[in-house]
Amino acid sequence: VDCCCYFEMTSIADFKDISKFELRDIIDSISNQINHLEKSQDELLLALNEEPDDEDFRVAHKENVGVLASKRQTRELYKAHLKEIDPAYYMQHYATRNESVETTTTTITGQEVADSSNESSAGVYL
Numbered sequence: 001v002d003c004c005c006y007f008e009m010t011s012i013a014d015f016k017d018i019s020k021f022e023l024r025d026i027i028d029s030i031s032n033q034i035n036h037l038e039k040s041q042d043e044l045l046l047a048l049n050e051e052p053d054d055e056d057f058r059v060a061h062k063e064n065v066g067v068l069a070s071k072r073q074t075r076e077l078y079k080a081h082l083k084e085i086d087p088a089y090y091m092q093h094y095a096t097r098n099e100s101v102e103t104t105t106t107t108i109t110g111q112e113v114a115d116s117s118n119e120s121s122a123g124v125y126l
Contacts, residue, residue: 020086023078027094030075037068 018026044061051057083090 018081020082020089023082023085024089027075027078027082030071030078034068034071034075037064037071040064041068 041061041064044057044064047057048054048061079090079094082094
């Protein structure tokens, strides 16, 4: 499977047949594409600063905003599926700090206490 275009050829409804290994590759590929687009956006902004009237730069930048939003949304859908089928890998590689805290259980004086998602994300220090 060519992971670089597989996610574009497959509807989100059909991606449940993708193995967790293919899913990881697809997410990495989308992330790489996003990184390259973000770099291009930075370069376009620099070019627009130098040539503010260049319509081609302005149009390219505007189009990339939509492409980036779409790729980020697609990546999040794949990550959500990965979280379902391979939660340990997801938690290690993609979970935000808040997600990690919500799923962590701490033992204090013999009692297990689950961290609350209502608590401040600043953390508690002893």
